[in-house]
Amino acid sequence: MYKPTLDYAQQQDKEDKLAHLRAQFHIPKDAKGNDWLYFTGNSLGLQPKQTQQYIQQELDDWAKYGVEGHFEARNPWMPYHEFLTNSMAKIVGAKPLEVVVMNTLTTNLHLLMVSFYQPTKTKYKIVIESDAFPSDRYAVQSQLKFHGFDTEEGLIEWKPREGEELLRIEDLEKIVDEQGDEIALLLIGGVNYYTGQYLDIKRIAEIGHAKNCMVGIDLAHGAGNISPELHDSGIDFAAWCTYKYLNSGPGSLAGLFVHEKHAHNKELPRFAGWWNHNKETRFNMRQPFDVMPGAEGWQLSNPPILSMAAIRASLDMFEEVGMEALRAKSEKLTGYFEYLINQIDTDRIKIITSSNPKERGCQLSIQVKNADKSLHKKLTENNIITDWREPDVIRCAPVPMYNSFEDVYRMVEILKTLL
Numbered sequence: 001m002y003k004p005t006l007d008y009a010q011q012q013d014k015e016d017k018l019a020h021l022r023a024q025f026h027i028p029k030d031a032k033g034n035d036w037l038y039f040t041g042n043s044l045g046l047q048p049k050q051t052q053q054y055i056q057q058e059l060d061d062w063a064k065y066g067v068e069g070h071f072e073a074r075n076p077w078m079p080y081h082e083f084l085t086n087s088m089a090k091i092v093g094a095k096p097l098e099v100v101v102m103n104t105l106t107t108n109l110h111l112l113m114v115s116f117y118q119p120t121k122t123k124y125k126i127v128i129e130s131d132a133f134p135s136d137r138y139a140v141q142s143q144l145k146f147h148g149f150d151t152e153e154g155l156i157e158w159k160p161r162e163g164e165e166l167l168r169i170e171d172l173e174k175i176v177d178e179q180g181d182e183i184a185l186l187l188i189g190g191v192n193y194y195t196g197q198y199l200d201i202k203r204i205a206e207i208g209h210a211k212n213c214m215v216g217i218d219l220a221h222g223a224g225n226i227s228p229e230l231h232d233s234g235i236d237f238a239a240w241c242t243y244k245y246l247n248s249g250p251g252s253l254a255g256l257f258v259h260e261k262h263a264h265n266k267e268l269p270r271f272a273g274w275w276n277h278n279k280e281t282r283f284n285m286r287q288p289f290d291v292m293p294g295a296e297g298w299q300l301s302n303p304p305i306l307s308m309a310a311i312r313a314s315l316d317m318f319e320e321v322g323m324e325a326l327r328a329k330s331e332k333l334t335g336y337f338e339y340l341i342n343q344i345d346t347d348r349i350k351i352i353t354s355s356n357p358k359e360r361g362c363q364l365s366i367q368v369k370n371a372d373k374s375l376h377k378k379l380t381e382n383n384i385i386t387d388w389r390e391p392d393v394i395r396c397a398p399v400p401m402y403n404s405f406e407d408v409y410r411m412v413e414i415l416k417t418l419l
């Protein structure tokens with residue numbers, strides 16, 4: 001049904017009910033004022049135009065009210081994080097009780113492991129994907145070390161088979177079947193940052209729980225990209241950053257999910273601060289620690305409102321459009337991208353991301369044989385912003401909020417001429 005012509009791409013944009021959203025973002029431009037073809041929303045999402053006004057409002061209220069802004073600001077700072085919870089919960093398919101926005105991703109992973117990585121002498125190993133994001137690997141290794149275990153021996157890698165790029169769920173099943181008695185935790189990227197593979201999170205939870213392992217998911221490349229249905233998946237916990245597909249700005253705060261089944265367990269080991277203490281008595285200041293139920297019970301500090309304002313600006317857009325419409329466009333847009341790449345008459349190109357739309361988000365990871373970083377440089381010189389991974393992979397994410405069919409068409413036309 002797709003056609004490899006500019007006319008066709010432009011027609012798709014005309015018919016696209018979400019096409020108007022692009023104008024609500026700042027699209028970076030070259031020196032001559034031409035829009036970049038921006039395909040790195042998987043690394044840093046673009047800035048919604050309304051973000052400035054959301055942040056400005058908090059600056060104004062700070063100027064006007066000083067400390068009274070905690071209660072008097074138009075969006076009072078005391079409960080500010082609560083304004084983000086419902087929209088964020090919808091995006092990841094969770095109940096509001098299960099979600100909170102706080103800290104940054106790696107910090108949240110550590111705080112979650114304080115509670116959900118409780119190794120014993122015999123059951124202490126952690127399973128990650130062999131291509132896990134470096135920060136996750138370091139975090140897990142440091143947890144092993146912190147508990148007195150060997151970081152090599154305690155870490156089990158779920159690897160693609162020889163000659164393959166993608167992970168097979170049967171292989172995880174085999175690992176857990178054989179070594180489950182020694183495994184305490186599975187910590188898996190729901191959408192792999194390198195291959196773009198979207199794993200069956202529910203299946204991972206079943207596999208882990210069958211052997212009494214805790215199951216955590218890193219959703220950095222999933223939140224705002226796919227619809228992970230975290231509550232129904234049954235996983236124990238998850239964390240994700242908001243500066244990738246959630247367009248909240250560099251280094252912005254992260255999301256955290258703790259499944260409802262753990263919401264009222266006050267016995268779970270955890271770190272404490274005044275922000276996970278009972279809201280009602282927080283300012284009495286002299287009460288013994290009384291932990292809040294749900295995901296809020298993992299907060300420690302009062303949060304940075306300016307960063308939260310940026311998240312609010314973005315979540316309000318997601319709330320308006322809904323993940324369902326975004327996913328529908330995304331499948332079509334990435335499908336078109338895949339189609340155009342497959343039309344290129346060359347044997348140098350291989351898409352390592354799954355060809356099944358249910359097993360990927362918007363990103364395609366494109367392997368280019370005999371290419372080096374100069375290809376990436378040439379793409380950049382042609383205003384095409386992509387991400388290069390050594391030795392030979394271009395990661396490219398057409399984001400349904402602001403990328404167009406024409407973007408994708410132009411990108412592939414230029415890629416063709418560079419090969």
Ligand SMILES: *Cc1c(COP(=O)(O)O)cnc(C)c1O
Nearest residue numbers: 104105106133135193218220241
């Ligand atoms: C982007 C990303 C991170 C980054 O972690 P920060 O704590 O936000 O710096 C970690 N893990 C994964 C899987 C990521 O994709």
